[in-house]
Amino acid sequence: MTVFSIHSSITGNRDQHQMIIPAYLLTAVLFFSCLSSKAQDKGKDAEAEKTIKASENLTYEANKQLAGDDFEDAEVSYRKAIAKNPENATAKYNLGNAYYRREDLGEAFSRYKQAGETATDQAAKHRAYHNLGNVFMKNKEYQKAVEAYKEALRNDPTDEETRYNLALAKEMLEKNPPQNNDDNKDDKNQDQNKDKDQQDQDKQDQNQGGEDNKDQDQKDQGDQGDKGDQPEDNKDKGNDDKGGQDQKDQGEDGQPEDGEGQPQPGQSELSPQQIQALLEAMGREEKRVQDKINAKKAKGAKTSTEKDW
Secondary structure: OHHHHHHHHHHHHHHHHHHHHHHHHHHHHHHHHHHHHHHHHHHHHHHHHHHHHHHHHHHHHHHHHHHOOOHHHHHHHHHHHHHHOOOOHHHHHHHHHHHHHOOOHHHHHHHHHHHHHHOOOHHHHHHHHHHHHHHHHHOOOHHHHHHHHHHHHHHOOOOHHHHHHHHHHHHHHHHOOOOOHHHHHHHHHHHHHHHHHHHHHHHHHHHHHHHHHHHHHHHHHHHHHHHOOOOOHHHHHHHHHHHHHHHHHOOOOOOOHHHOOOOOOOOOOOOHHHHHHHHHHHHHHHHHHHHHHHHHHHHHHHHHHOOOO
């Protein structure tokens, strides 16, 4: 029995000793874990600080390039600075200024807005919203300009320039109150419809004028009767003169010379004078032919050597 009691006490001592060791080991593990975590945090902080520093250097380089009127390189440097550190409000603000000077108001608006949202100090926010208000003023968006200047004054109530701009924006807003978009759309549609109606009316007037001219031409042609189908009065007169000239140019035998006096394309009728002249010419031609026949009979074989005129 004694042996078991001793063994039991030893066993008990061993169990107690085994429980103490893990407690020391756990403390050591926690200690070294804390050291490792701190070292990692330190490494991350160093890397973040390095990135921030690189972004600041790029911003400084961009400022110099912009001062030297090298906008393209400055724009690239500012963008790289922002890519390195998206929280770089200075690079965004300066890039906005660069765009603003080039009248690129869309890009300027975007960069000023980003700068105002990113900036952590009131002075930087004030500058960003002040310039954002200037963009709205240039775009004649006076209501938005008022809100931007108000936000700028919230961050710096002492800036008299911003206060003056705010008063100017309010004055312009009163003179140019915003209109309902639906009303504007309806007015625009009405104007477009009016223009279309006017264009249609003009087109109809032109078409109607063409038909009236055509009807008048047809009426003139009907009135001309034996004067031919040409619609213009001066052409009709020319044909009449030519008809007289044809009769004048006819030879003794009544035949027109060189084909003159032949009906022109489009002439479907002859005047009474032309018909009479043609009949007389045919009569003379028939008489001339008959005379030649009689002459041949009288002269016999001699007629074969004469040229038939």
